[in-house]
Amino acid sequence: MFKTRVMPCLLLRNRGLVKTVQFKNATYVGDPINTIRIFNEKEVDELILLDITATPEKKQINFQVISEVASECFMPLTYGGGIRSVQDAMRVFELGVEKIGINSYAHENPEFIKKLADIFGNQSIVASIDVKKSLLGKYHVWTEGGRFDTKLDPVDWAKKMEQMGAGEILLTSMERDGTFAGYDIELLKRVTSAVSVPVIACGGAGKLSDFHQAVSDGGASAVAAGSMVVYQGPNRAVLINFPLRKDIEALLD
């Protein structure tokens, strides 16, 4: 049976993992290697690692950390953050990463997605799209880790990314990020009904039933969770955790 994918989305800042709330207040939650070892034991489906400082702070891609993470990660790994050339992408893949996420740079150079897809295959290119509502309630695509409003409509941008060859879309609601309030189903619906590539819902997961809603109502092909898998309880005590497989299967498959 084909399984709905549930994946932790981890944020990297320098050498540590952090978690944000609405893309702000990055709080340290642990060491990436230890965290990934725990997720290995919990038999997680897939993992996303996003370096949230690479682009905004114009840093070098931290190949060392990626390499350490990839060598401990016995599940498919997506890395995003600061990839701006075929050479960058090649190096990341060579370290044992399955998929790369491209966000800000796709706006500067949409053809870059096409180039990557031609070389590495569509299935390995994830277009990462961060979305926030404007004051007038319209969905806008933001870049640079939520620092820049492109004013683009996420549906148009997602279609463009699909057309360029992205094999998957990681769709993040900035407003829901870190809130445990559930995914933005309206946003998901709009994007999933406009593209045929898989869409990963991200931002807002707080409980198992949120996954179900993202899939059945939002049309998501996969779901990502951040706070839910690094915090426990209302006081946000750091505790790496993951729902039991049987509970996920009972709900989603």
Add this chain to the structure above:
Amino acid sequence: MIVIVDYKMGNIGSILNMLKKIGIPSTISSDPKEIMAAEKLILPGVGSFDNGMSNLERSGLLPVLNEKVLNGKTPVLGICLGMQLLTRKSEEGRSSGLGWIAADTVRFQFGADKQGLKIPHMGWNSVSFIRGSRISSGLEEPRFYFVHSFPVRCDRDENILGRTIYGYEFASAIYKDNIIGVQFHPEKSHRFGLTLFRNFAQDS
């Protein structure tokens, strides 16, 4: 020593990492001498069929692989594209494959009721191995990570080692004598992959 054949088709670090994790002596190599001396081979690969074949040809490794596998009967495990290359040809391209197993790599053809299924088939899926297969020994309700747009179709059932359903049933693992191919990625399928690699390494 298990040699992972390096013909520049992506992502082989994770295979080595997993073999290291379970303590199996292994190395990545494109050196014909090392390949000739290997106890077992892994033929990895991510990418398109024609690129895979042309890289294999360019690497100059085809004669040594043919000799080693077909005459030397060295156990070989093809993974993903590495499995597809074991077949005669692919609808993805024009090149001839290795042709070690009587099978072809074809397009997914979904019935009218399955048109909503995405291609590539990407994600975790169950594999039903044939009864008594040694490579799947100890695997209970195995599931593996798949990423592919083309499935393999065997001429004969006797070459099918495992089956998976995506829209319909296809051969997700194939075999013939010393040759095994798996469409999925054991190196990214945590405990299931660890067990499969351990079986491959220990089977004599």
